[in-house]
Amino acid sequence: MLDEAIEDVGKWDGGVLFADALKKSHETLTAIYSELTPAAEAAVRLIGASAASYRQANQANER
Secondary structure (H helix, E strand, O other), rough: OHHHHOOOOOOOHHHHHHHHHHHHHHHHHHHHHHHHHHHHHHHHHHHHHHHHHHHHHHHHHHH
């Protein structure tokens, strides 16, 4: 959408180049995000599991 608007700017040859760079950047960021998302989800699950273990240990110590 934005890339099409940039390409449509009259008398601006750089618009096409800029739009291409924008598309490639978006594709790259999407690919990186797709790879990082599972790792981040795993990290959150590990942190949650650790927090649960800490809570259980803390409750046992308080008794």
